[in-house]
Amino acid sequence: MIQAILKRLLGAVPALIGVIIVTFILTRALPGDPAAYFAGASGSQEAIEEVRVKLGLDRSLPEQFFFYVRDLARGDWGSSLTTGQPVLTEIGERLPASLELTLVGLILAVVVAIPLGVLAATRPGSWVDHLCRGITTAGVSLPTFFTGLLLAYIFYFLLGWAPSPLGRLDPYTSAPDFVTGFYLIDSLIARDLETFRAAAAQLVLPAVTLALFVLAPLARMTRASMLGVLSADFVRTARASGLHPLTVLFTYAFRNALLPVLTTLGMVFSFLLGSNVLVEKVFAWPGIGSFAIEALVASDYAPVQGFVLAMALLYVLLNLMIDIAYGLVDPRARLQA
Amino acid sequence: MSALIPNAAAEGSIAISGTAAPKAPAALLLEVDQLAVEFRTRSGTVRALEDVSLALAEGETVGLVGESGSGKSVLSFAAMGIQDPAARITAGSLRFAGQDLLAHKGAAMKALRGREMAMIFQNPRVALNPIRAVGRQIEDVLARHTDLHAAARRRRAIECLAEVRIPDPERRYAAYPFELSGGMCQRVMIAIALACKPRLLIADEPTTGLDVTTQAAIMRLISELSAERRMATLLITHDLGLAREYCDRIAVMHAGHIVEVGPTETLFAAPRHPYTERLIAATPVGAASLDDLAAIEGNLPDLRRTDLPSCRFAERCARRGRECDAPLGLVAVGAQHSVACHRPLGTESAEAQHVAFA
Amino acid sequence: MASSTPALVSRPEPPPGPGLLLRQWRVLRYVVGENPLSAMAAGLFVGFVLLALFGPWLAPFDPLASHVGEPLSPPSAAHWFGTDALGRDILSRVIVATRLDLGIAVAAVALSFVIGGLMGAFAGYFGGWFDRASTRISDTIMAFPLFVLAMGIVAAMGNTVANIVLATAIINLPFYLRVARAEVRVLREAGFVEAARLAGNGEMRVLFHHLIPNIMPPMMVQISLNMGWAILNAAGLSFIGLGVRPPEAEWGIMVAEGAQYIVSGEWWIALFPGLVLMLAVFCFNLLGDSLRDLIDPRRRT
Numbered sequence: 001m002i003q004a005i006l007k008r009l010l011g012a013v014p015a016l017i018g019v020i021i022v023t024f025i026l027t028r029a030l031p032g033d034p035a036a037y038f039a040g041a042s043g044s045q046e047a048i049e050e051v052r053v054k055l056g057l058d059r060s061l062p063e064q065f066f067f068y069v070r071d072l073a074r075g076d077w078g079s080s081l082t083t084g085q086p087v088l089t090e091i092g093e094r095l096p097a098s099l100e101l102t103l104v105g106l107i108l109a110v111v112v113a114i115p116l117g118v119l120a121a122t123r124p125g126s127w128v129d130h131l132c133r134g135i136t137t138a139g140v141s142l143p144t145f146f147t148g149l150l151l152a153y154i155f156y157f158l159l160g161w162a163p164s165p166l167g168r169l170d171p172y173t174s175a176p177d178f179v180t181g182f183y184l185i186d187s188l189i190a191r192d193l194e195t196f197r198a199a200a201a202q203l204v205l206p207a208v209t210l211a212l213f214v215l216a217p218l219a220r221m222t223r224a225s226m227l228g229v230l231s232a233d234f235v236r237t238a239r240a241s242g243l244h245p246l247t248v249l250f251t252y253a254f255r256n257a258l259l260p261v262l263t264t265l266g267m268v269f270s271f272l273l274g275s276n277v278l279v280e281k282v283f284a285w286p287g288i289g290s291f292a293i294e295a296l297v298a299s300d301y302a303p304v305q306g307f308v309l310a311m312a313l314l315y316v317l318l319n320l321m322i323d324i325a326y327g328l329v330d331p332r333a334r335l336q337a
Numbered sequence: 338m339s340a341l342i343p344n345a346a347a348e349g350s351i352a353i354s355g356t357a358a359p360k361a362p363a364a365l366l367l368e369v370d371q372l373a374v375e376f377r378t379r380s381g382t383v384r385a386l387e388d389v390s391l392a393l394a395e396g397e398t399v400g401l402v403g404e405s406g407s408g409k410s411v412l413s414f415a416a417m418g419i420q421d422p423a424a425r426i427t428a429g430s431l432r433f434a435g436q437d438l439l440a441h442k443g444a445a446m447k448a449l450r451g452r453e454m455a456m457i458f459q460n461p462r463v464a465l466n467p468i469r470a471v472g473r474q475i476e477d478v479l480a481r482h483t484d485l486h487a488a489a490r491r492r493r494a495i496e497c498l499a500e501v502r503i504p505d506p507e508r509r510y511a512a513y514p515f516e517l518s519g520g521m522c523q524r525v526m527i528a529i530a531l532a533c534k535p536r537l538l539i540a541d542e543p544t545t546g547l548d549v550t551t552q553a554a555i556m557r558l559i560s561e562l563s564a565e566r567r568m569a570t571l572l573i574t575h576d577l578g579l580a581r582e583y584c585d586r587i588a589v590m591h592a593g594h595i596v597e598v599g600p601t602e603t604l605f606a607a608p609r610h611p612y613t614e615r616l617i618a619a620t621p622v623g624a625a626s627l628d629d630l631a632a633i634e635g636n637l638p639d640l641r642r643t644d645l646p647s648c649r650f651a652e653r654c655a656r657r658g659r660e661c662d663a664p665l666g667l668v669a670v671g672a673q674h675s676v677a678c679h680r681p682l683g684t685e686s687a688e689a690q691h692v693a694f695a
Numbered sequence: 696m697a698s699s700t701p702a703l704v705s706r707p708e709p710p711p712g713p714g715l716l717l718r719q720w721r722v723l724r725y726v727v728g729e730n731p732l733s734a735m736a737a738g739l740f741v742g743f744v745l746l747a748l749f750g751p752w753l754a755p756f757d758p759l760a761s762h763v764g765e766p767l768s769p770p771s772a773a774h775w776f777g778t779d780a781l782g783r784d785i786l787s788r789v790i791v792a793t794r795l796d797l798g799i800a801v802a803a804v805a806l807s808f809v810i811g812g813l814m815g816a817f818a819g820y821f822g823g824w825f826d827r828a829s830t831r832i833s834d835t836i837m838a839f840p841l842f843v844l845a846m847g848i849v850a851a852m853g854n855t856v857a858n859i860v861l862a863t864a865i866i867n868l869p870f871y872l873r874v875a876r877a878e879v880r881v882l883r884e885a886g887f888v889e890a891a892r893l894a895g896n897g898e899m900r901v902l903f904h905h906l907i908p909n910i911m912p913p914m915m916v917q918i919s920l921n922m923g924w925a926i927l928n929a930a931g932l933s934f935i936g937l938g939v940r941p942p943e944a945e946w947g948i949m950v951a952e953g954a955q956y957i958v959s960g961e962w963w964i965a966l967f968p969g970l971v972l973m974l975a976v977f978c979f980n981l982l983g984d985s986l987r988d989l990i991d992p993r994r995r996t
Binding site: 331 | 417419447449450451452455456458460463464465466467468469470477478481482513515526529530
Binding site for chain 3: 014015016018019021022023026027029137138140141142143144145146149150152153156157164165269270271272273274275277278281282292293296297301304305307308311312315316319
């Protein structure tokens with residue numbers, strides 16, 4: 001088992017190398033002369049040359065790549081021009097906000113999409129099936145930033161059910177003591193239900209917005225995979241053995257149907273991390289997405305590159321976790337890894 | 338319909354010939370009576386089974402043969418109550434040891450399925466849950482149908498594996514289907530089916546998808562276990578040679594009808610239905626050389642047609658005559674031997690042609 | 696729906712020019728006839744194409760002119776979709792934006808279709824180092840969350856519309872590459888390809904005249920499924936301030952401009968461009984689904 005996990009860890013190495021090479025290329029593809037850029041608008045010729053040497057831009061590309069990797073490994077991801085802080089620190093501070101939002105969105109989507117897909121597959125042609133088809137087609141057509149605004153308008157402005165869509169907490173509540181950085185968890189650790197409620201209230205709309213977008217591919221895949229498995233020979237065997245219909249449905253059909261859904265989860269995470277940026281902007285959510293957008297607007301490149309790298313590393317990590325989960329569910333993958 | 342029931346001889350005076358010697362008169366276990374099954378599809382209603390009657394006594398092995406698509410599997414699935422959701426039983430009855438299986442929305446069937454009546458399938462490698470250890474799959478059945486506690490279930494599951502002659506059953510208990518050969522998977526499936534000691538086993542092409550040597554081993558295992566437990570066995574196959582080797586009686590299906598039923602040797606020695614004769618001629622066992630093998634001309638009729646003739650073989654039949662359009666049913670032609678044909682073979686000299694009109 | 700599928704499934708030798716067009720016309724008619732939703736999508740599609748072509752002539756006002764109406768006025772008879780903070784007519788801006796939004800998506804999809812398709816076809820047909828290299832490239836692209844990669848590309852290469860197109864093309868490339876590669880690998884072994892080779896056709900000729908025409912149906916499905924996503928992606932990039940610059944009319948940017956007014960109740964500024972964007976994506980997704988059902992009924996979900 002541990003060996004299988006190790007093998008999977010090794011399997012993530014090519015993706016990791018690819019990601020680092022691409023981010024390196026992106027840092028060297030800056031328009032114009034990066035040295036002139038980093039020296040600032042008023043930089044003299046000497047200053048530019050100084051920066052060039054400091055950044056190692058006077059060396060060959062392989063050498064530059066080596067220094068780039070070394071700096072990354074040391075935690076030197078450059079500094080933000082606007083805040084003056086190291087990029088890694090900035091990202092580290094904002095990451096929990098993004099992760100909390102993304103995870104809650106994902107959990108919401110999974111909790112709705114999987115039962116919906118299973119129900120639709122067990123009752124083909126029923127209203128649940130039609131609902132599922134409708135949601136999956138409409139869901140992938142939703143521009144996340146627009147659904148977010150629409151939800152904010154309806155639930156904040158018209159109905160007044162949701163708090164003002166700005167940030168993780170309303171201005172009257174202070175953040176819980178830092179433990180995990182997840183306000184929902186930290187407030188519970190501090191036994192501060194008031195803060196928990198406030199954080200949850202702020203979280204609902206952005207999380208629902210995210211969930212609405214990724215619900216579609218999940219429900220679609222669950223339905224398709226469940227339909228396939230339900231007509232499989234081994235489900236027929238289980239039925240012929242007189243097993244309880246629920247045993248057939250869950251122990252036999254659903255666990256097998258989960259495998260393609262797990263695979264789809266990789267694509268879902270890609271969507272999720274991408275739309276996370278948009279949702280953060282709509283709800284002024286202080287995560288790494290908003291950070292990157294602010295830096296983009298200010299033409300502050302180091303944070304943007306750090307953001308791309310961080311997201312890619314996160315994505316590689318998530319894919320690795322999917323891979324390991326797959327191995328746990330499927331003995332074939334476990335033993336043949 | 339009485340002609341279909343074994344040992345309820347139509348003409349008591351006729352001696353029974355061949356190796357299918359009558360055992361002590363046994364109680365009827367499965368009775369299929371005038372069963373009709375339809376599939377409603379978008380392109381029309383498929384009349385997959387019509388007026389199908391068949392009975393199995395305890396301890397008896399009956400073969401159900403016919404081309405692919407003749408309705409063998411539809412019949413067995415209906416008997417187990419695991420037919421496709423699009424299938425509807427529109428007429429007839431199913432009884433198991435006297436109980437009506439279709440009563441109360443199949444409540445009796447649900448209670449008996451997997452415990453009293455069990456089924457094994459073709460392609461064993463895909464007919465087992467790929468991500469569950471085989472021992473656990475046996476335990477699932479035991480958990481459903483017995484009161485055994487967990488440790489006893491495990492012991493019994495290993496016992497079941499041993500009963501189907503799987504070597505090293507303790508170790509195999511934890512194996513996954515992909516780690517086993519096709520033959521081993523089929524043994525596991527038999528173990529699952531027999532875990533609760535059923536009285537009826539339906540084997541749907543149990544050797545299809547296995548290599549030849551394994552086929553023989555699996556068939557021997559099935560027949561040994563059937564004999565040991567006096568278990569009625571319905572062997573569904575398109576392989577007449579296989580049916581001849583292992584079955585007491587054979588029922589021949591064509592396009593959703595049973596066209597002939599009889600003791601194995603009688604049927605092979607003197608087939609009465611032209612289709613049975615063609616089927617035997619197309620089987621390598623009976624033929625001296627490959628040149629003697631004769632393909633059956635024509636195809637099964639499209640069962641969605643609304644103008645199906647009363648004899649669904651008529652359009653492929655060389656012996657077709659004017660009387661063939663008349664309504665048709667199985668008629669006794671010997672001990673335990675019936676045929677559904679207006680112009681059966683072997684009656685040219687007799688006046689039997691005229692008696693069959695219903 | 697599955698009962699009668701036209702000749703596309705059996706992958707016949709493609710007839711030259713007009714035959715192909717005729718067949719595509721029949722396919723379109725079939726899609727429209729089978730399913731009312733598909734018919735609606737096809738109608739919308741035609742509508743969007745007309746708007747993209749003739750938008751500037753159809754718009755009632757100059758999309759860039761401010762104070763054609765009272766600023767921030769809700770929808771009225773004069774301004775169906777209301778006006779924005781600068782008093783510009785939102786209807787006119789939404790109409791005129793069609794060309795830019797669809798243009799970006801079409802250009803990006805065309806780029807990734809041609810480049811990804813060719814790379815995939817070569818990789819699938821010849822195998823070897825080119826196959827390994829292109830697979831590695833597409834795997835590396837797929838190792839990123841795609842929208843984030845697009846952000847990074849635009850940030851690095853410069854904030855222009857051309858770079859939005861390029862970034863969207865790059866993140867879509869793997870999909871075309873994979874489809875083309877897989878299809879060619881299957882077809883490479885097909886009888887008619889062998890026959891063409893035995894008839895003395897060179898490898899390139901076999902590839903371009905016999906294989907590539909035959910992978911078009913699944914590639915078309917990929918295009919139609921991809922268009923909606925490309926539109927969403929481009930609009931998302933401009934929503935966060937990349938590519939298209941104000942005062943240019945573009946759906947994503949218009950939603951962004953309206954975002955700040957939504958909390959104070961001026962819903963129409965963001966709503967109409969957002970709705971039209973959604974409708975466009977929905978229309979392409981529906982068409983894509985229908986086309987897939989038609990070409991490959993097995994993969995229908």
